[in-house]
Amino acid sequence: MTNLTAEVVSIGDEMTSGARLDTNAQWLSQRLGDLGIDVQFHSTVGDTLQHNIDVFRTAAERVDFVVATGGLGPTRDDLTRQALAAVVGQPLELRQSALDHITSLFSKRNREMPSRNEVQAMFPVGSQEIFNPQGTAPGVDVAFDRQGKRPSRVFALPGVPAEMKRMFDQTVAPRILESVGRRSHIEHLVMKFFGIGESDMEHRLGEMISRDRIPRVGITVSSATISLRITAMADSPEQCRELIRGTRQEILDRVGELHFGDGEDFEQYHAVRRELDRRGQSLVSLELGNAAKLAGWFASLGKTATYRGGFCFADLPELAAVFAVAVPSATQTLLEKTGADWLLVVDAYPSLEVEAEEPLPAAEVRFVVVGPDGRTFSTTSRLGGHPAIVHARIGKAALAWFRTVLARESSTADSAAATTP
Amino acid sequence: MTNLTAEVVSIGDEMTSGARLDTNAQWLSQRLGDLGIDVQFHSTVGDTLQHNIDVFRTAAERVDFVVATGGLGPTRDDLTRQALAAVVGQPLELRQSALDHITSLFSKRNREMPSRNEVQAMFPVGSQEIFNPQGTAPGVDVAFDRQGKRPSRVFALPGVPAEMKRMFDQTVAPRILESVGRRSHIEHLVMKFFGIGESDMEHRLGEMISRDRIPRVGITVSSATISLRITAMADSPEQCRELIRGTRQEILDRVGELHFGDGEDFEQYHAVRRELDRRGQSLVSLELGNAAKLAGWFASLGKTATYRGGFCFADLPELAAVFAVAVPSATQTLLEKTGADWLLVVDAYPSLEVEAEEPLPAAEVRFVVVGPDGRTFSTTSRLGGHPAIVHARIGKAALAWFRTVLARESSTADSAAATTP
Structure with a gap:
């Protein structure tokens, strides 16, 4: 299996100016790593069309998957759709299905849809929608041809973290797996530990945290709590869980006395x-x-x-x-x-x-x-x-x-x- | 005065993999903005030499100032010095002054300097040192010639936030001001407010937060507390403070009833x-x-x-x-x-x-x-x-x-x- 690569792109003047801290790029990097994909670059760019085009073009040339956040809102500052259309050389077209979803979100909130929101239903010809169950900004999924290499795939998601995360897990991750012919299901389990430093933990886990291991075990530290994240990919949810069970037991055999529970948000x-x-x-x-x-x-x-x-x-x-x-x-x-x-x-x-x-x-x-x-x-x-x-x-x-x-x-x-x- | 531009570069596999959240880029973007410089891009790259060279070359071509963090440690993963040498086409040379400083830091801690730390005293020929009062990694300051444009200037700093921040304020900011012929002194004052949303605050401040205003007033929000950051540049600290006093009073005239104190870390x-x-x-x-x-x-x-x-x-x-x-x-x-x-x-x-x-x-x-x-x-x-x-x-x-x-x-x-x- 060749080494698949990715780049995370964050879009918005509020990021380049330092007004806001970008936490999306870190989250996406971890998730892409879970899928076995090597994130090589992050790029952040402001709300300037030509800069967006340059950044997307560079990214699509140098990696297999680009995941971008931001620039999908309804205002004139939101340029991601136009930038992607320019990069793939296709015009934007209105998608009725997306427009219907946006209209229905407004009517659920008892509001009329402002006409400017129509632009959120525009997609480059040939691209796919990424459904956004929570917000009015659907994502864009578009392929970019590269000479002598497999096409790269660009996924553009909204910058709102809750929407972005759900769309990545629901739609982007399965499409990535499908496109590279990997197993169709993916499941995660996070195990939590306290009372050991990161390097000691790495030492005791040894080859278990190797990037090639199946299932993969990722390690992150937050305020002295260590999280081990097991990611299993298989043909069914049951097979995923079976793989996770085995790996969880191997981890407990090595560092079980420091384990206090399972779950991303589970604390002591x-x-x-x-x-x-x-x-x-x-x-x-x-x-x-x-x-x-x-x-x-x-x-x-x-x-x-x-x-x-x-x-x-x-x-x-x-x-x-x-x-x-x-x-x-x-x-x-x-x-x-x-x-x-x-x-x-x-x-x-x-x-x-x-x-x-x-x-x-x-x-x-x-x-x-x-x-x-x-x-x-x-x-x-x-x-x-x-x-x-x-x-x-x-x-x-x-x-x-x-x-x-x-x-x-x-x-x-x-x-x-x-x-x- | 032409519009000066900058890019912030963050280096390290721990960032591209999502193991660590990059907060340096945000801090540097704010500081560069305070200097009146338009930050257009952030780039993050792992510990791969060719990727570092590519990122530095692209950045130096497209902006006037590049500020990088990371990759200046003593290990084989630390490639910033080599990447900069390759980008400017100069060999690395040992600087005795830097070596003396590193040696003295170790002897202060009663430790012998490991031989691998010698590499931290290596600089591309023609570059300047950036003194690091707290750590063993001096920074690198190097000019990059561009056809038909003023040379761009690349500052490489360590990734440790406390060291990076002090080096930026002590050395990088004054060198940037000097290189563009701006006033030689810079002073900041942060005023704190509670009880108003960001957009209402912007509305009440009106043209005071324009990016062209002198002194410049920047706005940031953290957990519903608003900070207004006044940055004055002048020929002396006294003149800076005089400018700040005037702007502070103008702000109080507009939103004084919401002001509760001054200082970056001053809270209610x-x-x-x-x-x-x-x-x-x-x-x-x-x-x-x-x-x-x-x-x-x-x-x-x-x-x-x-x-x-x-x-x-x-x-x-x-x-x-x-x-x-x-x-x-x-x-x-x-x-x-x-x-x-x-x-x-x-x-x-x-x-x-x-x-x-x-x-x-x-x-x-x-x-x-x-x-x-x-x-x-x-x-x-x-x-x-x-x-x-x-x-x-x-x-x-x-x-x-x-x-x-x-x-x-x-x-x-x-x-x-x-x-x-």
Whole structure:
């Protein structure tokens, strides 16, 4: 199988001027990589027709697949349709099916379609539509002939991330697979890990993260959480899932002790909630120092019997003053007043007031869990890193410690239960 | 003055593969825009020598200034120096001054310089160094001859954001100004605003945000906070500051009532802290629902007499239970127990569990301020927006309401003082 290549093109003055951060290119690069396609270039260009034509022509000459975002709106600044027509040397024509969809979206919102939106139903002759279930901008799918090489394929999608992502997954990815004669189905599974650096993870996974592996395993890191993304392509969804199951087990055999759950958006606080739900127990958090990560994460779960509140203070005496108790008994008092089963304490988040953007030197942070019957489990970690992520890393390390305590407790309880006649 | 143009180039497989999000290109685009230079393209390329050569050649042909990041490390993947040498057709030579700096950085860290780092002191013949005060990778500044046009100038900087930013401000920006015969000094001031949308702000500023204005005023938005960035170029820092003062006043005349402070990193919670410090008063926050923004923001200030703690619950009954009081008196009890002067309540942050990435419909949120003597000031807003920013917007609206209450209180107090003999 020859090496297939791609380029991601982002269109809009708001990107070239720096008014907006382009996150589409990263997302598309990951997805194309999942398909086994080597993304070689990103190009960003403003709303100038000739520049768009130049960028599309260069891209279509040098790679097999071009995926572009932006420039498909109804205004005069939106030039992607014209640029593509110029590149393939075809006029634009009105497609009734696209126009009907746009009109129906407006009538669903009880609005008349402005006449300028008609332009969104114009396509270069010979191109295919890419259906947009959410918005008025259909995408354009057009082939570009190249001398001596297979034609390249250009997919133009809207810049709105939610629309772009759905259209890529629903239509573009299957068309890419079909065009290169690959398996017709594709499925993903994301596994989440905490407690290891990226390079150690890569080392332990070894050849599993090779780009040639089937199914492919991709690694990404976000604020000290590692995601492994398994992508399986096969002739049926069942076969995809079977492949994923096998690879998932191989990964668990290597790094299972660091795995806390599956799913793109699954975080440790979801894992904690699940475990507490299972036990019918509840938690409060106490965060001291310069951040309140746990309070924010658990609050995002909404009202739940599991999480009973977040308390955030500069230091322990501030908490003690609220309940008018001595400092040493403040945490125990907090647990009693809230009626929760567990208290998780971060003591303390460091200040980030250092030289801008320099990594924060590692500092000692203590994590304390106070459990039923007032038993206390504490540990100290040395944690540092980039200021943008160090507080999140500390909050996550606190959750990892709490998960460790829960696991120990449950194995103790199990063995106690096992030895009780 | 002719229109000067630029391209930003980002180098590294970690960017083309989507493993890392490129934020350098956005920052550089804003800075180049501040200098009055029109950024027309961004290009991202992996660690492949021929691709780097192609991208640099295309960029140098089509714009006046190219600013690149990445590929200046000591490993075999770092190809920027070789690519630039190939593009200008000059060999690489060792620069003793650069080597001395690299060696001295290692000896400061009590480490021997690995021999592979020597390559970081290699420069294309005829190029200039760009000093890197923080790291071992000096930048490269090289001119590229173009037929019939002024030569283009290529600046290659390391990919580490903190190093890149400092080198751009210290060396690249002054060299760009010098090369185009512009004023020799440049100063920035960022003014911050809350309570208005971007398009309304643009409308009220009118011609002030024209790209030709001197000094130039740039507008950016981050989670509903608007930043206006004034950039003045003149023959001395004093003249720059004089220009900035005048423009700042013009802006205040138009939108002064929405202005809450100056400085890139100055946020509303800093403004609140400053005002409470001035009064010698203190605040606690109570956040209900699905977020804990205020707790996080105020915690980041560290221990201060101003902020006495953050309390986060699903709803008011949860708070009432902690203090074993009836729900209606829970907020008053909280204020008394903490001994703070003011309580700011967000009631409540909505759940974000909607269709992924679709804008959240506007929902009613109540903001309550309880002040000294138990007086209560409340307001209700309808707030929605993109899930990534809607909770921050609600927290910021709460701070805006608190600032309004403080301002009213102080004008009431002033007028009371004025009428008292």
